[in-house]
Amino acid sequence: MSSEVSQRLRKRAVRHPLRRRSIKDLSPLGKLVAYLILGSWALVVLFPLYWLAITSFKLPIQVNKGPVYLPFVDFHPSLDAWHYIFVDLRDDTLRPYVNSVVVAVGSSALAMLFGSAAAYALIRFPYRPRLGVIGLFAGCLVLAAVLIGFGVSPPLAIVVAAACFALLVGAVGHRFKRALSNRDIAFWMISQRILPPVAVVIPIYVLFQHVGLLDTRTALVITYAATNLPIVVWLMRDYFNRLPWELEEAAFVDGASTFRVFRSFTLPLSMPGLVATFLIVFVFAWNEYLLALFLSSANAQTLPLTVAAQNATRGPQWWYMSVLIQIMILPVIALAIGLERVISRGLLVGAVKG
């Protein structure tokens, strides 16, 4: 609480000169122009949303005979479309909604769990995987793949490859000199973001088909968690890096275990960062379209997919579509309005340090 106050005081002390200067310097005309520009962009942003909102209260005839703009003035609003979506189509609306919530929350939680643990480890513990060992690992994977290709049963091939790997590492592992640092590992993880999802989704599809997880929420949760993991590692690494090490050190001296320190010191202290990162990842998962398009059809269909599908079948039925889209975007809009500062700070951390 007190730190917040002091921060605010400091901000005021720093900002004040600029603000005074700016107001004095900006001529009335300049101010007018600035407001005009800002206002017109605000209009550009808000008008599509306004149009979406009023369209959902229109009757088909009111849409088809040309545009009308003001409810109660130009046309009489009706709840027909809302009634249709929520009452007539109840289950068809509810199922994708539940899917979306489960998948977005589940995958974000999973990504946060794995991602923040990895980010913490990369900040606090030294890792020095040797290039040669990584090469051996890759070689043994290739060996396993080749064995499977030649008709050896997969479990056997994996066991053989693992045995080869263990033997080779034991025999020559210590001879390798060149190693990667934590920074390299972090960069490798973050650089996964370059990968377009479409480049990996086909094998994932085949994989899930084999294990019978296709068109389930589990498949989507796992895939989304993996695509969002780099973001979590990237943002959380920075938050953890700013925490004072002394506190944790003291806990270690007192004999606390690493897990305990992580859970009762590090995580609570970095709560703002965790919240911001969770929200960003949640929004990404909520809005995701491509992976869901490939990996789900009827059962696990998420909201964006439902909306897109409706668009194809009932393209001109704008009144229904508007309702669906509104219930899809309301949660994220609420997040944006309520937590604007948290989210912007989260984004900034990534971009500035990136």
Place this chain on the structure above:
Amino acid sequence: MDAGRLTRGRPVATRGVLEARTTRAGSALGPNFAVRTAFIWPALLVILFVSIFPLFASLYISLSRLELARGGFTFHFIGVENFRELLFGGERTHFLGVSRPLTALGWVVLVAGLALLCWGLARAWRGGVSLVGMAFRLVGAFIGAAGLWLLTHTLLSHGGRPGTVVVTLVYVAVGIAAQFLLGLGLAHLLTQGLPGQRFFRVVFLLPMMITPVGVAYMFRMLTDTSKGPLEPLWAAVGLTDFSWVTSPWGARVAVMIGDIWQWTPFMFIVLLAALESQDLETVEAAMVDGANRWQTFRHVTLPAILPVCTTVILIRLIEAFKIIDLPNVLTNGGPGTATESLSLHAYVRWRTLDLGQSAAVAYSLLFIVTLVAVAYVSLLRRRFAEE
């Protein structure tokens, strides 16, 4: 792979700053091997199984053809046939586009671009770059020239048509340029100390959070010339029969407007924070010394936020190449294939069960993104950020 065990016994002095700090945890009090493994391996495993292994499997699929066999299907290895098909065969029109003789403007752009490439190479040569570095630059320049040839012959030619590669590049280039300029302008206006900042900040952030599918649909409503809200405007210029989505460039512009609307907020929010955190004393000093607004911005503010600028552009660059929702929902990729992006192209091929071709398109996308990102980083970011 067992990183922890191999670490032991390394002298502290050889480690970097980061490691020196972590060593305190690692040596005396730090966790043992099992704990360290438990912390990092879940993330590694997820990435390995959902990104790395599929990436290699995808490469294999792109080199094969799906064949129906008894009780399922098999992948039949056919070498680079899929890629050949994309670059020289029947899919060329779809993927690269139709090239035709250049217009005058096309010639100007092509010659100017080539001259620029040669100039860059000559400068590097005179600057004393190593042989390996020069070889890399030559390869880069060659790819750049090929890209330029493709862009000019499909976009600035008599009757040429861009394929999905070119369309994606146009989306990325136009989108990022517009988003950056708009975002920077709006952010700059909001640091002028005007009342009502909080309202604008929240409003300007909104589009970024909205589901792209929803954005696509909204713009489909707005661009309708007979039932959309701008109908009076279209009627006034006599365009009521015109439909954006039936003209190739109209449809592409609609997609780009949607993209710009959605992603300007990202640039805006990051640049705003960067502007707010800049050192105000230098700004004041410049003003006191008599610099006008533009000079202050150009010579004081812009250099200060340049590293952030290059980073946000890089982030958007990587993300923008993945565009699929907008063209798929807004225009269905049409008219024809005019608005298809590379991701959508891959999806369309996948839907027709041509998995090999689909993976080949996806791999081309990966190749192009990596190439552009690497080129961007090595050309611009290093120069500005390390000054």
